[in-house]
Amino acid sequence: MPELFIGLMSGTSLDAIDATLVAIENDQCQSIASLSHPLPAELKQQLQTLTLPGDNEIERMAEAEPLFASESATAVHNLLEKSGYKPDQIKAIGSHGQTIRHRPEKGYTLQIGDPSLIAELTGITVVGDFRRRDVAAGGQGAPLVPAFHKAVFHQGDEDRVIVNIGGMANLTLLSADSSIPVTGFDTGPGNILMDYWTQQHLGQPFDNNGDWAAKTSADEALLKQFLTESYFQQATPKSTGRELFNPDWLSGQLNNFSHLSANTVAATLCKLTAVSIATHIKQYSPDSKAVYICGGGARNANLMELLRQELSHCKVQSTSFLGIDPDWVEAIAFAWLASRTLGRLTSNLPEVTGAKGLRMLGAIYPA
Ligand SMILES: Nc1ncnc2c1ncn2[C@@H]1O[C@H](COP(=O)(O)OP(=O)(O)O)[C@@H](O)[C@H]1O
Ligand SMILES: [Mg+2]
Missing domain, CATH: 3.30.420.40 (ATPase, nucleotide binding domain)
Incomplete structure (x- = not known):
């Protein structure tokens, strides 16, 4: 029986949170429904400013993070409504979060988007923070x-x-x-x-x-x-x-x-x-x-x-x-990454990222 996952992706363009509902069985993915949830202009501006050094970053990050998490949860709610599924039918959400700083050469990469809050607002288990384990293992944390x-x-x-x-x-x-x-x-x-x-x-x-x-x-x-x-x-x-x-x-x-x-x-x-x-x-x-x-x-x-x-x-x-719509490949990938994490399976490729070895990526925030 395939299991249902939701993938959420917002990349460096800061255009939208792409959300897709995916049936996954034996590592193979079938996308069921997708939507693109545009980021409000003000939040986009806040996030964009956070990508470069500036004043009072911790406070500004702490303010932007729950806003981004709420938009992520709204994207999930809209996707469930569109597809007719209920939260308890979804095994997990794989949420990339928003990268606000990526400096693997200095040993860090930072995606914000509070998976705890997404879990709270949706009632669905969330897997997030995929990149840092690969960086911790000496990799670039990207591409995943x-x-x-x-x-x-x-x-x-x-x-x-x-x-x-x-x-x-x-x-x-x-x-x-x-x-x-x-x-x-x-x-x-x-x-x-x-x-x-x-x-x-x-x-x-x-x-x-x-x-x-x-x-x-x-x-x-x-x-x-x-x-x-x-x-x-x-x-x-x-x-x-x-x-x-x-x-x-x-x-x-x-x-x-x-x-x-x-x-x-x-x-x-x-x-x-x-x-x-x-x-x-x-x-x-x-x-x-x-x-x-x-x-x-x-x-x-x-x-x-x-x-x-x-x-x-x-x-x-x-x-x-x-067979995969170019608009949803990355979001489907994060649904797949979540399925790997829940299955206790590795999902980095050391030959790609330069990490010391295969690693299970992400952290699980139970529903
Ligand atoms: N109709 C279009 N014509 C030209 N470029 C487009 C069009 N639709 C989307 N794009 C480009 O794709 C970008 C979003 O791509 P996306 O894959 O979502 O990137 P990211 O992963 O960085 O968010 C937009 O910022 C825009 O540059
Ligand atoms: Mg995008």
Whole structure:
């Protein structure tokens, strides 16, 4: 009999809490219903400010945390209402929480979202705090989704690359030969810089479909400048976040490029995301021919087109070709991670995160 789990995910984009109800049996996942619960603008602002050092952080964090937990619980309530299930039918919620600081090189990563309060407000067991155990074991604590990708997307007759384009972009290399270890890491910015630039210049949270960026061409000199960032050359394992790729990073990069139009910068940022993903794929998996995209970036037609140009030797498609809607892959992954924790099973991949060994991730907050 499959068991029901709910996965909650809100990534670096800070756009919404993605919630999905998943039936899980023998590690295989069937999504039953999903929704995206937008974060209120004020909370988004509070959380965004917490991603960088500032004054009075403990108090500001303590104020934001229950707000985020309440929004998480509302997302769960809405999902149950939509799907017609009751809390006591749900085995557990896997809640990622919101990352407000990620510095694995200094030994910490911090996701807030008070799982105790979510358990209290929903009456459902919550599994949270997935990343810190991996960091404690010397790992990056990220990306955590490759183990899930391996469980649901591995196929013995095709080398596959799964690319998640959220605020940051991360990829998983799944060799057809299952004796070859899975590789996974963050390639750099996904949507985050494009979102910031679009907000600044169009007053919109993102460049819908990539239409604005598609109006003009990238500036090759600026692209070259972006690519001097040492993160792109850094050896794996590696992970990144708003600590590096943020408005300050971008304004430093643009110092000598004030002559470019905002539109040209937008086009170049989109190309940066495509080129940095493609370069990593060519370097780490030169023989892969099948690339599957998930995350909000899959909705950016211009970005998808640039990826197809940069990876002309590959078939670049969305994960819907593998039977999972690209919008919900990450949320389903956190439902799966919760099922692993309740089953007392490990769910990091040391070869991906650099941890000393396999670890059971997360903490359980009983209903
Ligand atoms: N229709 C669209 N056109 C272009 N970009 C989109 C569209 N829908 C979503 N996105 C992008 O996807 C991002 C959200 O992706 P998501 O996978 O939720 O990221 P995260 O995991 O960081 O929250 C948005 O901030 C936006 O940049
Ligand atoms: Mg999101």
